[in-house]
Each structure stands twice: as structure tokens, then as C-alpha cells.
Amino acid sequence: MKMRKGVIMRAKLKFAIGILTLTTIIASCSSTKNLKEGESLYVKGNVIIDSDTISKENKEKLSTYLQSSLMPKPNKRLAGVPFKLYFNNMAGDSANKNMIKRFFKKIGEEPVLLSDVNREYNENLLRNRMENIGFFNAEVRSDTLVEEKKATINYTAKPNLIYRIQSVKFDIDSTSQLGRDILSSSDKSLLQIGKNYSLDVILNERDRIDNDLKNKGYYYFSPDYILVEVDSSHRNNRVDMYVTVKKETPAQAKIPSKINKIYIFPNYTETSSGYQRSTRNAELFDSSYYFIDRRRTFRKPVIANHIFFKPGDVYNRTAHNQTISHLVNLNSWKFVKNNFVDSKEVPNALDVYYYLTPLPKKSLRVELLGKMASVYNGTEVNVNWTLRNAFKGAEQLSFNVFGGYETQTGGNADLNSSYYRYGMEATVTFPRILSPFGHINPSRRFIPKTYVKGRYEFLNRRKAYTLNSIALDYGYIWQESEEKQHDLALLEITYVQPKGISETYQKQMDTIPALRHAIDPQFTIGPNYNFTFQNTMKQHLKNTFYFKGNLDLSGNILGLIKGADFNKGKTFKLFDAYFSQYIKISGDGRHYLKLSENSQLASRVSLGLSYSYGNSRSLPYLKQYYVGGPNSIRAFGARAIGPGTLAPEKLSNGLFYADQTGDIKLELNTEYRAKLAGFVHWAAFIDAGNVWLQREDVNKPGAKFSKNFLNELAVGGGAGLRFDFTFLIVRTDFSIPFRIPYLPKGERWVFKDIDFGSSKWRKDNLMFNLAIGYPF
Structure with a gap:
């Protein structure tokens, strides 16, 4: 139906x-x-x-x-x-x-x-x-x-007048090691002269002193041992503060502790006897770590690389937390627990026990999804099988088999009434960088990963065509800090080959050349690098940012070897497809301005540039840019804008548009978001953007990028509701076009044509988007 x-x-x-x-x-x-x-x-x-x-x-x-x-x-x-x-x-x-x-x-x-x-x-x-x-x-x-x-x-x-800090004195015994260690960081005190008195600041100052001492070996020290006395007897609304160590502080808390023996249970199972199990069968590794693992379920060097203590080290909270974080992020253990116990052999020393309870070695997950979009409705099923600790080094091997079916509820029934697809993806992830230069870790705080991926997909668009695609990736992911992440695919190969092109599609393709580009055989090979910066998790900041940059290269070495030159007719095939040669740079920057506890202004600038050369005249279809849709310029359909001033080409029944893609992209968005009540929020937004071609195309007049690109931007705006259920955000947006780039010059702004009372105008211009999550 x-x-x-x-x-x-x-x-x-x-x-x-x-x-x-x-x-x-x-x-x-x-x-x-x-x-x-x-x-x-x-x-x-x-x-x-x-x-x-x-x-x-x-x-x-x-x-x-x-x-x-x-x-x-x-x-x-x-x-x-x-x-x-x-x-x-x-x-x-x-x-x-x-x-x-x-x-x-x-x-x-x-x-x-x-x-x-x-x-x-x-x-x-x-x-x-x-x-x-x-x-x-x-x-x-x-x-x-x-x-x-x-x-x-x-x-x-x-409130009356507020009391402010007049003086801060560290009343500490400077002859003791504890006193000297506390005084050494007194210049970093949170208690600042001239600031108002605050109990929260006093508590934070005690925590600051405790954290500093923990990193100097004082394992048994506690913030409760710090006393901040306040004298408010002045008549000038001023207070004097005195920071001291309580007299009842235990002697053990005043002395730094060292690490003695380190015991690791990689295959631990809790028993009624508690955590500390027998260490009689412990095997010493690297003169530092005692492993209790009779079954040898994990390779010792892999775990040892993530333990940041060695015997003789002074206890350090940073190393303590870093070790736990690394062991957890190896994704091989359900529980990671540690215990520090007074050594019976060495005074003022600690024995360390790490109890690691493995996750199930194998797991199976099945996902059934339902989709509803402006053109297609359908379902998809994913079956994922995971093998943990595949090679006894905390590696993860996963196989994902997927399939889906979608039917078109509007558009060209002959060409796109429905399609189905299926395929498989295999991924191996190593919790380290595999390099001929040995063990490399760009950041001790985070675990780098090496990945190898392979993917096959078959798509059957029934009465139009079928596509076979293969993708292979090899690369690294590493985190520089909490805010910065790098993803370098040293080798990324994509191969797409069409089959079974129908006569109906062939006729449409002869009329609308854009349809031909969608089924061109494609072969890309080269490195791909992504850099991501974000501090949006810091909710106390008024201004937060997100940026993702991408550099994508293809066919550079192949082009040099072959001497490819499209302009001179020297083009070459590899595996029955012309390999692509291009340099592609993309950037997506977002700014979030916190206006109040319940409102913010979110803005985005998305820029894409590319240069195709040698064996290529433009980007392959899968790599091209597009705009429009629920997460882009919401007043226009997905891929229905551009390139340039080119009007979207309707197919035979006038309801379906050929995809409009390009080699260059500019998109600008801004959105005011505010809370209405409870889980209901609302937003008002304006979107603008377009795509362009790198070169002239006789079949696409006005599509080439030029100095007049700002006059060719599509602009739209609207408002909508957001239902924030914490675990899920449902978004409804109503939007209309303000500027249509393919109209004649002088007629592109369409404010004068807005007529909400006209059913025909609403049908042609009012766009409703139902989506999950925020657009950016």
C-alpha cells in the first residue's frame, strides 16, 4: 500500500x-x-x-x-x-x-x-x-x-553585610615532614584574601590539601585531619582564618607510605573468604609483579603495562587512580578492585592487591530498530557477537551481521519503492599501538587503541540497481587529554561496484546525469585523520566548544605511480573501477553559550573543502558533501539543496528529488534553546548553507563554486519542541524557507510569499521533522 x-x-x-x-x-x-x-x-x-x-x-x-x-x-x-x-x-x-x-x-x-x-x-x-x-x-x-x-x-x-577574608595563616609545624609538605603548596590555597567567607571553599581547601598529600605518599591522611578556624570578632565584617592539623591526627597518617609487593589476580572470582586470597602460587614477573593466574588467561606484560606502581615507589594517588582507570578501560573485567594493606615485612609500606573479575569471554547482542523518515520507513536488525581477550592481551574481536528493509512512502515508486540490504562487519581492537618501533603510548593517562576493520554490504534497490561495497580500515585511536582525541586510519580502502542497473533507471539516468554519479564504480585508498576537541562536559563554563576536523586523502601514491591526469585523458582503473584522487578537508565547529540555568544559544559552522586531481574530476559520490534534512538546513529536504543555484531535479512523478551533492560545503546554524517546564523544552532556529562543485559541469549550470557563493546560500528557520526524557530526546521541528538559492536573482528571499493561511503554501513550504537527539 x-x-x-x-x-x-x-x-x-x-x-x-x-x-x-x-x-x-x-x-x-x-x-x-x-x-x-x-x-x-x-x-x-x-x-x-x-x-x-x-x-x-x-x-x-x-x-x-x-x-x-x-x-x-x-x-x-x-x-x-x-x-x-x-x-x-x-x-x-x-x-x-x-x-x-x-x-x-x-x-x-x-x-x-x-x-x-x-x-x-x-x-x-x-x-x-x-x-x-x-x-x-x-x-x-x-x-x-x-x-x-x-x-x-x-x-x-x-542578608545584611557579607563577611570577607582579612588574613589566612597556615599554623603548621614546619619542623615536621608533614608540615613542610603542607606548607610547600600553601601558595595554591583556595582561601584568598578579599574573597567572601564560604563553607564550600573551606571544605574544598581541605580536599586540596589532602589530594596534594596523597600524591606525596600520605595514604592514611584524611581531609578530616585539617582544621580551619575562623575568627569573626572584628567589627569590620572581616574574618581571620587559621589552617592547622588536628592534634588527634594518628601518627600513621603523618608519615608517607611506600609500595612493597604488588599482587595481581587477573582471573579473580569472589568467595566467602573475601578479597585477599592465597598468594602461594604467585609468579614473579619483571621483578615487580606477582601474578596469581594458574590458567594463564592473560599475558603478563599486557597487564603490567597498565600498572603505574613499582616496588619502592612512594604511594601516589594519581598512579593509584590511573591504574584503576586503565584496567577498567581495557574492557576485559566486570569488576576491578584493589586493596592496600600494611606490609608485615617493611615498616611504613603497603602491599597492593588487584582483584580483576573477567567479563564473559563471549557475548551476543541482538538489536531490532524501527525507522521513520520523511521518505522511507523500515526496520533493521543487528546481531553482534563479541569475543573478549581474544589473544590473551585484552583484545576484542567482534562480528556484526546486519540486515534491513525500507519502503518508500512518497516519491518515485518505480525506482525507489523499497530496498533491502545486508552485510557483515568484523573488527579487531588492540589496547595498544601496534608499531614496528615498539610500545608507544602518546598519553600515560589514556589507553591508545589499534583497530582493524573489514566490512561488506549488499544493497538491492529492487527495480533500480544493486550495489556491492567492501571497506577495509587499519589505524589508531588515542586520547591526548579529556578534551582532545585523535583517530588516524593509516589505510582506508573503500570499493563499490554496481550491478543489475534496470532499463527504467538507465532511462532516468540519461535524462538526469546526477543519477549516474550515484552508481559510479568507486575505489578510494589512502589515509584518513580525525581530530576532536570538546569541553562541553564542563557544565560550569559559560562558553563551551566542540570541534571535529578531518583530513582525507586518496590515491596519491597510486596517481604518482600511474601518472594519472584526467585533463590529458590519462585515467586508470584498479579492480574495474577508476581509483579516486583527492584531498578533502572538513571542519565542524560548535559553540554553546550558557544564558541561564535553563537556556543556551547553540551555534555551528560546518565547512568542507576538496580538491580532486589526477585520476578524478570530482569527489566520489560517497565522499561528497550535502546539506538539508532534520540535522542540517531543516526547511529543506535531505540532499535537496544545490549544488550552487542548480534547482533540484524532480523525477517523473514530481515527488522524489535526485540527490544534490557537491565538492565544497558551507553550513551555518544557530539555535536558541530553553526549558518550558519539566522535560519539555523548546527552540527557535535559523539555518543556512549550500554545496558547490569544484569544476564546471555542463549538465549542472550554476553549480561551480565562485566568489558569489554567499548570494547562493539557502536560508530557513523555524521552531520546535524537545522532549528530554534523560535517556532519550525526541525533537519536533517546524520550519519554512526564507531564501531559496535556485530562484532568479532578486527573488530568492521569499518572506513576501509566506502565507500560513494557504493550504497549498503550507504543503509546498512547511517542513515538519521528527527526530531523535539534538541536531548539533
């Missing part, structure tokens, strides 16, 4: 309409209808800052901070509606007699009443919170407002 594009659009709209309908039904209910006489629903607690010395911006921050401390919390709301309370009310008191009502009761929420709120407790809590940040003489009062059984409590907080 074939469905038209308009039908599919209406089907997709049901998702958004359903949510709005449910919200409307819930909103029509009363939140107080089940309250008893004299009861009031607690709906909100406000904190009002009464101060003439605090700026408006800081008042808002302080109010938000204090308000988050109030107890209890009112019933949860979505778009201002206490939906969980409504579910509870719909269930009523007779929920046990009805299955549907029991369900509503389960997902519902009991009303939070005014009688549940202890105002005196909250007043003391707010005073305590203000004292913790330096407002020692804070005052708090409260009052209650009840309207139609709904209660709001207003807390008026008067």
Missing part, C-alpha cells in the same frame, strides 16, 4: 497533536477538587532578597540558590500543570477497584499540602545557607498567601 507525502505528514503530526491534547485534558482538571475542608494545596515557595547592596543579577542568583533549599517541594509541573497530581486525582480513593485507576495512582503524586510545610524549619535553613556563604547576620521572615485553596509562602531574606 503506497501512501502519499501529505498522508505521511499528517501521520507525523499526530505525535505533537497527541501531546497537546493530553496536556489540554489534564489542564481542564482541578488540582484541589479532592482536598478536605480546611486543607490548602502548597503550590510555591518564593524567596525575596531584601538588600540595597546586592545587584539585581546577584539577587536573582541568590534567590534561586536559596529557593532550591526549601522543603518540601511542590507537586511536579509540566507547562505550569501539576500533571502527576491530576493523575492521582483521577484515580480517586477507589483506585484498588479499577485497573486503569490503579495505574493512574501509581504514576500519580499525592498532593503537597500547606500543613506539610514547616515555615520555622525553612527560615532556619535559609539563614544557615546564607551563613555558609558569608552572611553571618542574615535575617529571614515569612508569610503565607492562600487563594482558592492554593497556598504560596513568601520568605523575605535580609
Whole structure:
């Protein structure tokens, strides 16, 4: 059964309409209808800052901070509606007699009443919170407002003057080793003169001292042994701080510890006897590590390379954490535990035990996926078999067999009504860099990996053509830091060969040359390098960034050997396909500006450049750039823009466009994102971009890149909702074109044509995208 594009659009709209309908039904209910006489629903607690010395911006921050401390919390709301309370009310008191009502009761929420709120407790809590940040003489009062059984409590907080640090003194015995080690890092103290008093800063300073001492061998030291005394007796709102070591600190905590013996259990299984098992059958390796592994399940040098202690080393927390991190990231053990025990042989020394519980050596995972896009609907199945510790060196061997079927719900039924594909991918990953130059680790903190991949795929587009493709990769992945990652494929080979081209497709191909490019035999061979930088995980930063750069080379050595020159007619085939020669550079940069706790401005610049030469005139189809679609320029269909001012070519029934691809790409996006209520967010966005060809093509007039490229950008914009379920983000976007590049000059901006009241205009211009995750 074939469905038209308009039908599919209406089907997709049901998702958004359903949510709005449910919200409307819930909103029509009363939140107080089940309250008893004299009861009031607690709906909100406000904190009002009464101060003439605090700026408006800081008042808002302080109010938000204090308000988050109030107890209890009112019933949860979505778009201002206490939906969980409504579910509870719909269930009523007779929920046990009805299955549907029991369900509503389960997902519902009991009303939070005014009688549940202890105002005196909250007043003391707010005073305590203000004292913790330096407002020692804070005052708090409260009052209650009840309207139609709904209660709001207003807390008026008067901070008065804040206390600041006047002096910091480390009152430490400098004659002891512990004292000298603490004083050696006192210049890095978080307690700064002129800053306001803060309990959090004091606690962080104790942790800082403890971390510093842990890296100097003080295994038994604790932040609780540090005392920070505060003298606030001055009348100038100033405090003096004295950092000392508590007298009751144990003697063992005042002495650095060294590492004595290191025991490793690579094949450990927990028993009732606890972690420390017998070491009688231990085998000494490299004069440093005792292995207890009778079955020899792991090669000793592999594990030893990831242990950052050696006998005689002073204990160091960095080495401690780094060892655990490496062992975990080898992905061979379910549990990684370690134990430091006082040595019975050497004073002030520790014996170290590593207990490694292996993951199952083999595992099987089956995934069944459903797809829904603007043109295709379908299913896909993936069966993944993994063999861990394949060669006793924490290697991982995986086989993935996949297959899928998709049917077109709009478009050219003769050529693209449906297709199926299947294939297999095999990957071997080594937790080290395999190099003729020996063991290489660019960063001791992270584990580098070597990978070898092979992939075969068969695609049958039924009445159009079939494609056989083979891909081989060999390369390295390594992390330079938490923010920087490198992926170098020393050799990347892709081979695509078409078969069984139908007469119908051949006729369309003669009319629309773009269709020919999609089935050209393709052969690329060369290195591929990716660099990724991101600090978006640092949520405390106002500005965060993401950047991914790519350098892709193909056929350079082959071209030199063969002397290929397309312009002189010297082109050569390899395995019955013209091998590609090109240099391709891509960059994707993103900036996230945090405007508030619940809003941000996200922007992206995506740039792609390429130069084809020798054996090639343009990039192979699989390597070309395109724009449009739910994660690109959302007002246009996927691959439906460009290249340049070339209009998309419709096929026979006028519903399907040939893919529009190019050798050069520019895309710009910006999106304002904000929270509405609960898990519902919204966004407004503007997208712009296009693709171009490197050279003139008589079949594609206006497609070549020129100095007028800015006048050839497609522009669109719109708005949409995001439903953030934590584990899944569902995105709905409505967008319309603002600028259409293939229209005549002077007519490309189409604001004057916008007509939401016209069904024909909406059908031709209003684009709805339903997608998973953010577009960037």
C-alpha cells in the first residue's frame, strides 16, 4: 500500500497533536477538587532578597540558590500543570477497584499540602545557607498567601553585610615532614584574601590539601585531619582564618607510605573468604609483579603495562587512580578492585592487591530498530557477537551481521519503492599501538587503541540497481587529554561496484546525469585523520566548544605511480573501477553559550573543502558533501539543496528529488534553546548553507563554486519542541524557507510569499521533522 507525502505528514503530526491534547485534558482538571475542608494545596515557595547592596543579577542568583533549599517541594509541573497530581486525582480513593485507576495512582503524586510545610524549619535553613556563604547576620521572615485553596509562602531574606577574608595563616609545624609538605603548596590555597567567607571553599581547601598529600605518599591522611578556624570578632565584617592539623591526627597518617609487593589476580572470582586470597602460587614477573593466574588467561606484560606502581615507589594517588582507570578501560573485567594493606615485612609500606573479575569471554547482542523518515520507513536488525581477550592481551574481536528493509512512502515508486540490504562487519581492537618501533603510548593517562576493520554490504534497490561495497580500515585511536582525541586510519580502502542497473533507471539516468554519479564504480585508498576537541562536559563554563576536523586523502601514491591526469585523458582503473584522487578537508565547529540555568544559544559552522586531481574530476559520490534534512538546513529536504543555484531535479512523478551533492560545503546554524517546564523544552532556529562543485559541469549550470557563493546560500528557520526524557530526546521541528538559492536573482528571499493561511503554501513550504537527539 503506497501512501502519499501529505498522508505521511499528517501521520507525523499526530505525535505533537497527541501531546497537546493530553496536556489540554489534564489542564481542564482541578488540582484541589479532592482536598478536605480546611486543607490548602502548597503550590510555591518564593524567596525575596531584601538588600540595597546586592545587584539585581546577584539577587536573582541568590534567590534561586536559596529557593532550591526549601522543603518540601511542590507537586511536579509540566507547562505550569501539576500533571502527576491530576493523575492521582483521577484515580480517586477507589483506585484498588479499577485497573486503569490503579495505574493512574501509581504514576500519580499525592498532593503537597500547606500543613506539610514547616515555615520555622525553612527560615532556619535559609539563614544557615546564607551563613555558609558569608552572611553571618542574615535575617529571614515569612508569610503565607492562600487563594482558592492554593497556598504560596513568601520568605523575605535580609542578608545584611557579607563577611570577607582579612588574613589566612597556615599554623603548621614546619619542623615536621608533614608540615613542610603542607606548607610547600600553601601558595595554591583556595582561601584568598578579599574573597567572601564560604563553607564550600573551606571544605574544598581541605580536599586540596589532602589530594596534594596523597600524591606525596600520605595514604592514611584524611581531609578530616585539617582544621580551619575562623575568627569573626572584628567589627569590620572581616574574618581571620587559621589552617592547622588536628592534634588527634594518628601518627600513621603523618608519615608517607611506600609500595612493597604488588599482587595481581587477573582471573579473580569472589568467595566467602573475601578479597585477599592465597598468594602461594604467585609468579614473579619483571621483578615487580606477582601474578596469581594458574590458567594463564592473560599475558603478563599486557597487564603490567597498565600498572603505574613499582616496588619502592612512594604511594601516589594519581598512579593509584590511573591504574584503576586503565584496567577498567581495557574492557576485559566486570569488576576491578584493589586493596592496600600494611606490609608485615617493611615498616611504613603497603602491599597492593588487584582483584580483576573477567567479563564473559563471549557475548551476543541482538538489536531490532524501527525507522521513520520523511521518505522511507523500515526496520533493521543487528546481531553482534563479541569475543573478549581474544589473544590473551585484552583484545576484542567482534562480528556484526546486519540486515534491513525500507519502503518508500512518497516519491518515485518505480525506482525507489523499497530496498533491502545486508552485510557483515568484523573488527579487531588492540589496547595498544601496534608499531614496528615498539610500545608507544602518546598519553600515560589514556589507553591508545589499534583497530582493524573489514566490512561488506549488499544493497538491492529492487527495480533500480544493486550495489556491492567492501571497506577495509587499519589505524589508531588515542586520547591526548579529556578534551582532545585523535583517530588516524593509516589505510582506508573503500570499493563499490554496481550491478543489475534496470532499463527504467538507465532511462532516468540519461535524462538526469546526477543519477549516474550515484552508481559510479568507486575505489578510494589512502589515509584518513580525525581530530576532536570538546569541553562541553564542563557544565560550569559559560562558553563551551566542540570541534571535529578531518583530513582525507586518496590515491596519491597510486596517481604518482600511474601518472594519472584526467585533463590529458590519462585515467586508470584498479579492480574495474577508476581509483579516486583527492584531498578533502572538513571542519565542524560548535559553540554553546550558557544564558541561564535553563537556556543556551547553540551555534555551528560546518565547512568542507576538496580538491580532486589526477585520476578524478570530482569527489566520489560517497565522499561528497550535502546539506538539508532534520540535522542540517531543516526547511529543506535531505540532499535537496544545490549544488550552487542548480534547482533540484524532480523525477517523473514530481515527488522524489535526485540527490544534490557537491565538492565544497558551507553550513551555518544557530539555535536558541530553553526549558518550558519539566522535560519539555523548546527552540527557535535559523539555518543556512549550500554545496558547490569544484569544476564546471555542463549538465549542472550554476553549480561551480565562485566568489558569489554567499548570494547562493539557502536560508530557513523555524521552531520546535524537545522532549528530554534523560535517556532519550525526541525533537519536533517546524520550519519554512526564507531564501531559496535556485530562484532568479532578486527573488530568492521569499518572506513576501509566506502565507500560513494557504493550504497549498503550507504543503509546498512547511517542513515538519521528527527526530531523535539534538541536531548539533
